[in-house]
Amino acid sequence: MQLAGLTQQITEIARQAGAFIRQERLSFSSEHIEYKDVNNLVSYVDKEAEKQIVEALHTLLPEAGFITEEGTTGQNADRTGLNWIIDPLDGTANFIHNLPVFSVSIGLADGKTPIAGVVYDINRDECYHAFTGGGAWCLRNGAVDERIAVSPATRLHESMIATGFPYSSMDRIERYLAILASLMKRTHGLRRMGSAAIDLAYVACGRFEAYYEFNLNSWDMAAGVLLVREAGGIVTDFNGGDEFLFRGDVLAGCAMQPELLAVIEEYWNNEGALPIL
Incomplete structure (x- = not known):
């Protein structure tokens, strides 16, 4: 082939x-x-x-x-x-x-x-x-x-982040909102475009520094995650692993991706870390 x-x-x-x-x-x-x-x-x-x-x-x-x-x-x-x-x-x-x-x-x-x-x-x-x-x-x-190519940014505080809002799985909505609240204070801003594929493409071309979302389907991200990787970016699931395609949570970004992953990990699997919103 x-x-x-x-x-x-x-x-x-x-x-x-x-x-x-x-x-x-x-x-x-x-x-x-x-x-x-x-x-x-x-x-x-x-x-x-x-x-x-x-x-x-x-x-x-x-x-x-x-x-x-x-x-x-x-x-x-x-x-x-x-x-x-x-x-x-x-x-x-x-x-x-x-x-x-x-x-x-x-x-x-x-x-x-x-x-x-x-x-x-x-x-x-x-x-x-x-x-x-x-x-x-x-x-x-x-x-x-x-x-x-992905953005040259290396730090979270230099970044514009894209995300999406869950519309069906609400069992972790408090954790998701805690991540949002944390990132609002640490980044240039957060954006919700409404198309995961476009979000990932915009990470690949450097318009966004990163994109994260959970409760996705494979068709939302299959093409976009490859774009990011081939553009020099990093793509993982919310645990830092490689199971994103069929698991549903994805974090894609430039060199600052590990710093963003640390923020997500702080709240995603740690209910005790949730702030009072």
């Missing part, structure tokens, strides 16, 4: 799906919304984009399985083999509310290890792509392909 050529083809597939999503946004209305839960939304756009992506990727690499957000393939993928891990529209709530922060995320993993990934920031027409050993790149406006 030739990853360089494969990644170029994934990039084009992501951009085509993004063009479809961008066009559908022009005529989208609230009657097209379906509710998985009150704050977990889906539309025909997600499903149709996923079908288009799956069809193209199956032709590209027939032996790979699929792990997808909308489940349009009906497959139960073997996590030990090659799998496409896809979020056809990461940031659906933003899309529905016409907030221009949503993306296409396509990752290829060998077991729990991403080996190729593309995140297409649809509204900025920035297509971030990487494969193992090839560095991380950003194709802007379909024309200029530039190598990207």
Whole structure:
């Protein structure tokens, strides 16, 4: 399998799906919304984009399985083999509310290890792509392909941090809020974009110094974590390990990542350390 050529083809597939999503946004209305839960939304756009992506990727690499957000393939993928891990529209709530922060995320993993990934920031027409050993790149406006790198920041107090808010698992919300409160006092600021894939891409290109979140799915991060690593960054789970892809908690950042990890570890597994908020 030739990853360089494969990644170029994934990039084009992501951009085509993004063009479809961008066009559908022009005529989208609230009657097209379906509710998985009150704050977990889906539309025909997600499903149709996923079908288009799956069809193209199956032709590209027939032996790979699929792990997808909308489940349009009906497959139960073997996590030990090659799998496409896809979020056809990461940031659906933003899309529905016409907030221009949503993306296409396509990752290829060998077991729990991403080996190729593309995140297409649809509204900025920035297509971030990487494969193992090839560095991380950003194709802007379909024309200029530039190598990207994480921020040179080395300390937490120099950093802008991205995160997300949990919408279903509330059993550790107090610990999450304690981390937020601590970081508000130690950083340049915290941002919540609403698309994990874009957050990770922005860490890879140096717009954010780090990103952390828990209760994620593999399709939220499969492409983005590879971008960060290939851009020179560090990616771990909340215990400092390598189980993030299917465990659901991830911390990705530049050289200051270990300092941020120490803050998370202080509160995440230590209920006695929680401050009074």
